[in-house]
Amino acid sequence: MHDGKNTVTNVVTGEKRSAEKVDGTDRRCGPDWCVSGVARAAGRLTQVIVQRRDGSRRSVLPGGFRRNPLFHDRFGFFDPPKVVGEGSSISTARIGTLENGSVIYDRCADTSAVLQPKEGKPAEGELTVQVGGSLSGGPLLFWRDDARKRYMVMDLAAIPKQAC
16 A cells, blocks of 8 residues: 555555655555656656656656556556646647557556557547456456447456566
């Protein structure tokens, strides 16, 4: 359990781990890794920070912080990156593509991909990736398709394991 500040507590054993050396705003930590936002600044691309709780192995990635830790200390889900302006923000993608999508980041492969509505058509409202049931190796993620007639499901356990 993460207290939203500097401590992660194992609810089974009671062990407490510090996250005091983690940079960024509104950090959320898993057992070993933390995700935090970078303070927004006018004319700059939104970014997130992924790093170990001791502050090591720090990576700064384009995207918007969703206040979630990495799933299984491996997969991150971020909002699309935006350029923040004076009182507004501009998407870095074409309208109807990344604008309504989500960015998935695989820490082990050090790569990102975009989850977006089929054929680039925006769904009503934002495309929200939600966590469903969990299988061994990773949770199931789901979101509604652009026609709102079915759900798209992603099984993170099906993504091949990599040394990281």
